[in-house]
Amino acid sequence: MKKMQYDHAKIEAKWQKYWATVGLFQDQVAVLPKNKQYLLFAFAYPSGSGLHVGHVESKTALDMLTRFYRMTGQDVYFPVGWDAFGLPAENYAIKTGVHPAVTTREAIDTFRGQIQRLGISYDWANELATNHPGYYRWTQWLFLQLYKKGLAYRGIGVVNWCPKDQTVLANEQVVEGHCERCGTKVVQKELEQWYFKITQYQDELLDGLNQVDWPEATKQHQRNWIGKVKGLTIDFTLKKNSQALPVWTKFWETVYGATFVVMAPEKFEALKLGNLVAADRQQAVADYLDQAKHKTEEERRIGEKDKTGVNTGLTVVNLVNGQEVPLFVADYILMGVGTAIVMGVPAHDERDFAFAKKYSLPITQVVSYDDSKIDQAVRNSERSFEGPGKLVNSGQFDGQEAWGAGKENMAAWMIEQGFARWETTYKLRDWLISRQRYWGAPIPIVYDPDGKPHPVKEEHLPWTLPTDVDFKPTGESPLKSSQEFVARTEKLYGKGWRPEFDTMDTFVDSSWYFLRYLDARNTKAFADPKQLKAWLPVDLYLIGPEHIVLHLLYARFFTKFLRDEGYLTINEPFTKMRHQGMILGPDGKKMSKSKGNVINPDEIISKFGADTLRIYEMFMGPLEAAKPWDDRAVAGVARFLKRVFAVYQLKVSSQTDPALARKLHQTLKKVTADIPALKFNTAIAAMMEFLNLWEKTARDSDETALTSQDLVMFIKMLAPFAPFMAEELYGQLVSVKGTKQYQGVHVQPWPKFDAKLAQEERVAVAVQVDGKLRGQLTVEHGQLEDQTTILVEARKLAGVEKWLKDKQIVKEIYIPGKIVSFATK
RNA sequence: GCCGCGGUGGUGAAAUCGGUAUACACGCAAGACUUAAAAUCUUGUUCUGGCAACAGAGUGUGGGUUCGACCCCCACCCGCGGCACCA
Numbered sequence: 001m002k003k004m005q006y007d008h009a010k011i012e013a014k015w016q017k018y019w020a021t022v023g024l025f026q027d028q029v030a031v032l033p034k035n036k037q038y039l040l041f042a043f044a045y046p047s048g049s050g051l052h053v054g055h056v057e058s059k060t061a062l063d064m065l066t067r068f069y070r071m072t073g074q075d076v077y078f079p080v081g082w083d084a085f086g087l088p089a090e091n092y093a094i095k096t097g098v099h100p101a102v103t104t105r106e107a108i109d110t111f112r113g114q115i116q117r118l119g120i121s122y123d124w125a126n127e128l129a130t131n132h133p134g135y136y137r138w139t140q141w142l143f144l145q146l147y148k149k150g151l152a153y154r155g156i157g158v159v160n161w162c163p164k165d166q167t168v169l170a171n172e173q174v175v176e177g178h179c180e181r182c183g184t185k186v187v188q189k190e191l192e193q194w195y196f197k198i199t200q201y202q203d204e205l206l207d208g209l210n211q212v213d214w215p216e217a218t219k220q221h222q223r224n225w226i227g228k229v230k231g232l233t234i235d236f237t238l239k240k241n242s243q244a245l246p247v248w249t250k251f252w253e254t255v256y257g258a259t260f261v262v263m264a265p266e267k268f269e270a271l272k273l274g275n276l277v278a279a280d281r282q283q284a285v286a287d288y289l290d291q292a293k294h295k296t297e298e299e300r301r302i303g304e305k306d307k308t309g310v311n312t313g314l315t316v317v318n319l320v321n322g323q324e325v326p327l328f329v330a331d332y333i334l335m336g337v338g339t340a341i342v343m344g345v346p347a348h349d350e351r352d353f354a355f356a357k358k359y360s361l362p363i364t365q366v367v368s369y370d371d372s373k374i375d376q377a378v379r380n381s382e383r384s385f386e387g388p389g390k391l392v393n394s395g396q397f398d399g400q401e402a403w404g405a406g407k408e409n410m411a412a413w414m415i416e417q418g419f420a421r422w423e424t425t426y427k428l429r430d431w432l433i434s435r436q437r438y439w440g441a442p443i444p445i446v447y448d449p450d451g452k453p454h455p456v457k458e459e460h461l462p463w464t465l466p467t468d469v470d471f472k473p474t475g476e477s478p479l480k481s482s483q484e485f486v487a488r489t490e491k492l493y494g495k496g497w498r499p500e501f502d503t504m505d506t507f508v509d510s511s512w513y514f515l516r517y518l519d520a521r522n523t524k525a526f527a528d529p530k531q532l533k534a535w536l537p538v539d540l541y542l543i544g545p546e547h548i549v550l551h552l553l554y555a556r557f558f559t560k561f562l563r564d565e566g567y568l569t570i571n572e573p574f575t576k577m578r579h580q581g582m583i584l585g586p587d588g589k590k591m592s593k594s595k596g597n598v599i600n601p602d603e604i605i606s607k608f609g610a611d612t613l614r615i616y617e618m619f620m621g622p623l624e625a626a627k628p629w630d631d632r633a634v635a636g637v638a639r640f641l642k643r644v645f646a647v648y649q650l651k652v653s654s655q656t657d658p659a660l661a662r663k664l665h666q667t668l669k670k671v672t673a674d675i676p677a678l679k680f681n682t683a684i685a686a687m688m689e690f691l692n693l694w695e696k697t698a699r700d701s702d703e704t705a706l707t708s709q710d711l712v713m714f715i716k717m718l719a720p721f722a723p724f725m726a727e728e729l730y731g732q733l734v735s736v737k738g739t740k741q742y743q744g745v746h747v748q749p750w751p752k753f754d755a756k757l758a759q760e761e762r763v764a765v766a767v768q769v770d771g772k773l774r775g776q777l778t779v780e781h782g783q784l785e786d787q788t789t790i791l792v793e794a795r796k797l798a799g800v801e802k803w804l805k806d807k808q809i810v811k812e813i814y815i816p817g818k819i820v821s822f823a824t825k
Numbered sequence: 826g827c828c829g830c831g832g833u834g835g836u837g838a839a840a841u842c843g844g845u846a847u848a849c850a851c852g853c854a855a856g857a858c859u860u861a862a863a864a865u866c867u868u869g870u871u872c873u874g875g876c877a878a879c880a881g882a883g884u885g886u887g888g889g890u891u892c893g894a895c896c897c898c899c900a901c902c903c904g905c906g907g908c909a910c911c912a
Contacts, residue, residue, distance in 0.1 A: 217829045217906090224828060224908065231912090249912060262912095307910080337911045344912090350826090351910055427911070545906080619850070621838060626905085630837065633851050639865095640850085673841085682839070685849035692849090766845040771893050773845055811892055819844045823892040 006645035008609025012724040016116055024746065025070070025078075027125040029518055029531065033075035038535050039066055040514055040574070042543040042551070043081045046107035047088055051114040052591070053599050053617065053629065058542050058580040060614045061623055061680060063120045065540070067720035068675045071750035077535060079517040080115070080122040082108050084131040085506045087165065090439040094471045100439045101467075104131060114602065118610050119723045121746075126520035130509035135516060136441035137462030138526040139509050142558065143444055144455050145565060151197040152433075154453060158335075159432060161189040166474070167436045168193060193434040194443060194502070198557045202226055202426050204571075205556055213576040215624075221548045227427025232411055233339065235419040236261050239315040239324060240276055248338030248423060251348065251386070252414070253407040256394040257366035258343035259356065260325050261316045262309060264333040265292040267340035273314070281313035285329065292331040307332045307355045318343075319419045321395060330355065338425055346384060353384035367402045368392045431554065433505045438469055438478040440503030446489050449496035460492060465503075477501035511554035514538055514573060515562075526567075533569060541574040544582075552577075578678060581626040583617070588628045599629050608638040611722035615641070618680035618721070640688055641725060644718070647694060648711065648729045650704040657705040660697045663690055664710055665758040668751060671717050680721075687718065708733055713751045767794045768821045775799040777820065787814050794820040 039062050044055055066078045082104075089100035089107075108129065115122065128135050146152035160169040164184035174186050198205075206226050209219045232252040235244040245261060268274070269289060277285050288310035309330030316327045325344075332351060333342055346356035346363040356363055369375040369389040377383045388403040396413075400406030414420035434443065444456035444463040456463045466482035479485055479501040489499040512526075518535050519527035543551070552574070559573040584590060585597025592598065604613045616637040620627040656664075667690040674683035698705045706714070711733055719726035723746060730745035763784060767775040775797035779790060791812055794800060800822075807824035814820050 215830095220829060221907070227908095227911075229911080247912085251912075332910045332912095334911070342912045349912070351912075354910095425911085427908095548907085619837090625831090625838090627837070630851065633837065636850050677841095681837095682849080685839075688849055764845075768845085768893065771891095776845075813844095813892055815844060819893080821844080821892045 004649055006642050008611065011728045012117070012610055015724050015727045016119070025121045026123055028075070028123045029077050029126060029535065031075060032534050035074040036535055036539070037069045037074050037076045038538045039076060039078050040538045040541045042547060043083050043510070043513060044111065045083045045086055046104060046111050048092065048103060048107050050110050051601055053583045053601050056118060056601050056613060057583055057617045059115065059118065059120050060617055061580060061678065062542050064618065064680060064720040065675060065678070066121060067723065067746060068750065070746070071716070071719070071748060073749065078121065078123055079126050080124060081128040081513055081517065082130065083506065083510045084108065084129040085440045085509055087437065087439070090437060090471060101131065117605055118614065126517050128513065128516055128520045130513065133462040133464055136509065138516060139441045139504065140444040140461050140463055141458070141526065142512060143504065144458065146196060146561065147455050151200060151561065153195055153197060154192055155195050156190065156192045158188050159191050159193060160186045162186055168432060168434055193432055196431040196433055198431045198553070199426065199428055201557055201560050202228070202428050204560055205553065208556060208572050212572050212574065215577070215579060218548050218577065218579070222553060225428065225549050225553065228424060230422065230424050231338065232414070232420050233423040234343070234414060236316045236318055236343065239317055245316060245341050246339045247341050247343045248425065249343060251345070253391065253402050253410055254345040254348045254366050255318070255320050255343065255410070257345040257347050257364045258318050258325060259346060259362045259364055260328055260344040262328040262330045262333055262342050262344050262355070264335045264340040265289050265329050265331055266335045268329045273312070276314060278313045281311070285310055285312055288329060295331060307351065307358060309355060309359065311359065320414065336429070347378055348384055348386055350384050364393060366391060366393045433508055434502040435505050436477040437503055438471055440506055441465070441509060442479065443500040443502055443504055445500040446493050447498045447500070479503070507550055507554055511551060512558045529567070536568065537570045537572060538574045539576060541577040542580055543577060545579045579624050581624050584626055584628040586629050586631065604634060608634060609724070611641055611725050612638045615684055615721050619684045621681055623678050623680065640691065641722060643691060643695065645725065645729070647698060647704060648732065650698060651702050652708045652711065653703045653705050654707065656707045656710045657697050660694060660705055661710065662757055663693050664713065665753045668713065668717055668753040669758045672750070672753065675720065684721065716745060716748055716751050719745045763817050765790065765817065766819045767797060767800050768819060769800060769803040770824055774803050784816050790814055791820065
């Protein structure tokens with residue numbers, strides 16, 4: 001046989017072309033599946049800079065799994081698409097004047113080429129892009145369904161506004177008071193906007209988490225985000241007119257210690273309590289309210305250390321003991337948390353303590369603590385403390401456990417008295433979806449001349465995004481600059497009618513794409529119900545940890561809504577989910593252009609080949625871990641593949657070396673178990689181990705030491721990992737290659753290992769004396785259960801005998817095939 | 826502060842159920858080939874002592890359970906991610 005050198009560029013180009021020609025693994029969703037595997041990768045935003053190594057990691061992992069499942073005879077669906085609306089393309093357009101549609105198309109073309117070079121076996125038949133009218137028509141349809149049910153509504157509210165991007169942001173897109181995207185300080189603005197009523201499903205979104213196989217941390221994040229808390233709402237009353245001021249709290253056991261009541265400025269205005277304020281306080285209160293209104297989120301945050309407030313001069317009655325306490329307004333009380341009215345218990349709450357100190361308010365201790373140091377400090381009003389203890393100064397409840405019986409009894413009593421009730425609160429807010437941006441799906445709403453909103457008629461969908469638009473940010477929606485858009489609206493709905501000029505948050509587009517994947521060319525429905533039923537839910541979703549909260553919550557919300565509307569039969573869209581870890585630069589830091597530590601996958605491919613890149617990224621470590629890039633380790637993987645290729649150029653043996661056969665089956669067993677467990681790193685290590693033994697066995701010979709059947713077995717094992725090389729080597733081995741009957745390695749059945757052959761004949765059993773390893777006993781496989789003999793043999797081992805001499809054995813243990821343990825006195 | 830994840834050789838990391846800690850790879854060292862270098866191959870590589878046999882120590886720290894702990898329990902330290910004036 002002619003010896004060939006491993007030429008990755010030639011081999012990869014050849015097979016990429018061949019697979020494309022025969023349409024390998026295309027259009028798979030049409031088949032009604034028996035053993036379905038719907039594998040999903042969080043679709044990418046097609047940025048101008050192309051695929052990065054992080055994309056490669058998750059795409060490769062799923063591709064390996066996909067190829068493995070196919071070989072084991074399952075019906076796999078592995079689709080691809082583009083999250084194509086969004087800010088970067090629009091910002092680029094503002095800078096250069098190039099239309100986002102153009103840059104997006106170019107970026108998608110780049111990505112597509114890179115993906116094919118990587119050997120990712122996507123099914124392209126249902127490729128989709130969210131900016132395509134054929135897609136966003138159904139995004140708009142979804143909006144209209146929500147609208148019909150009152151789950152898409154218009155509301156006035158204080159919104160987060162990014163002055164640089166000139167748009168509203170969802171709460172989720174504000175990170176520490178700054179815009180998630182551009183880092184600009186976010187300001188508050190009052191606007192009328194569209195919301196999706198996700199809170200309608202808050203309990204189900206919480207409960208559903210118990211049904212899915214997701215990382216515990218992710219579920220916990222979602223739970224925290226929904227933030228369900230059971231508390232007690234207690235009425236305090238305004239002395240002047242007996243008006244009830246409900247206070248919500250988790251710590252009602254400290255209610256006897258309330259020495260003031262404080263409410264959010266917005267709440268004070270909403271309740272119109274200003275009129276009740278005595279004349280001499282009017283000015284001070286008005287000033288404070290005005291000042292609070294003009295504070296940004298950031299300024300309020302700074303106030304954390306120095307709390308401000310104003311005494312309204314009004315008096316409030318604490319109904320538990322009739323005590324009269326002052327009413328304050330303070331901006332450390334947040335609108336939207338509880339009732340926005342808080343009882344101030346300075347002895348047992350840090351914030352209330354700081355406030356009481358500043359305004360010289362009394363501090364009443366109502367819980368005494370076992371720790372005398374703490375108790376002393378609280379008694380002397382030196383600090384506040386929250387913790388378990390006994391109630392004091394609390395009327396009939398004195399002496400009861402504050403975090404036990406006392407808490408329960410007090411709640412029961414207050415409820416019985418009629419001035420308290422249970423109330424559950426949530427942190428989750430409705431989803432603000434309006435964006436004053438161009439590059440998104442238009443909200444399908446038109447306004448009549450009176451300004452009343454009406455849904456765009458379904459026959460007018462897709463409600464297309466106009467093209468005659470000036471992108472320059474003005475603080476208003478760019479769509480306002482389109483003449484065509486207004487003309488179209490007037491033509492279809494009448495003179496004086498106006499379209500909604502805002503577009504939808506791109507999270508709307510990207511939170512239902514996994515449904516459209518199943519039938520992306522359907523023009524009658526977002527997907528054929530038969531396909532939806534056959535393929536949903538998604539069996540495995542691989543997604544970056546950055547999407548833990550928003551995307552997943554929204555996708556689950558849509559799923560539940562569409563189920564209620566009769567379109568879906570599932571409760572949860574993603575049965576199993578895992579996260580891939582971030583690939584860091586060689587310096588161990590997050591890759592970024594400014595740090596100059598970015599690794600370009602194209603360069604790795606041209607230097608070492610796609611097979612090497614794939615295997616290296618999977619070999620770096622566990623899929624979910626953050627891993628730094630190591631150039632030299634890449635070369636190590638390239639070496640591995642080169643060695644595999646070289647050993648396949650030897651003459652095929654007529655018999656397989658027995659020791660090597662055992663190792664082969666052991667390796668196959670390990671790889672077969674590791675792939676579905678997503679433990680690609682150890683599967684690769686096992687194959688490397690096999691190669692090490694193989695080379696040793698075949699050394700100083702011109703033969704492979706494997707039969708052609710066993711050579712095929714290993715190459716099939718390698719196929720999901722290194723699809724190009726596997727196809728090449730398989731072709732070299734199989735005689736029908738080049739003929740019409742030739743079918744590549746990727747459609748071959750996954751080999752079966754011989755369990756008996758994979759078992760070692762002799763097993764090394766470790767022998768311990770007093771927990772220390774003192775010897776090793778080699779036992780024939782058939783003798784493993786013979787405890788008596790083994791214990792006798794173990795004692796006789798030279799290294800063991802030495803340590804047992806002059807000692808009395810008090811216990812001896814034998815775990816078959818593992819260990820012998822002697823305990824002595 | 827709260828929630829979550831993690832801490833193992835010089836480095837990335839293995840260790841399936843509580844059972845021989847450090848597989849695999851990188852790096853490093855020595856050697857082979859070479860005029861030389863690169864590439865490739867071979868051998869070694871947890872630490873301490875010892876020529877060696879061997880002995881001792883060893884999975885962030887301190888304790889505990891167990892014949893036996895990277896793994897389980899308690900207390901703590903450090904790193905990373907998220908949330909945070911949430912009453």
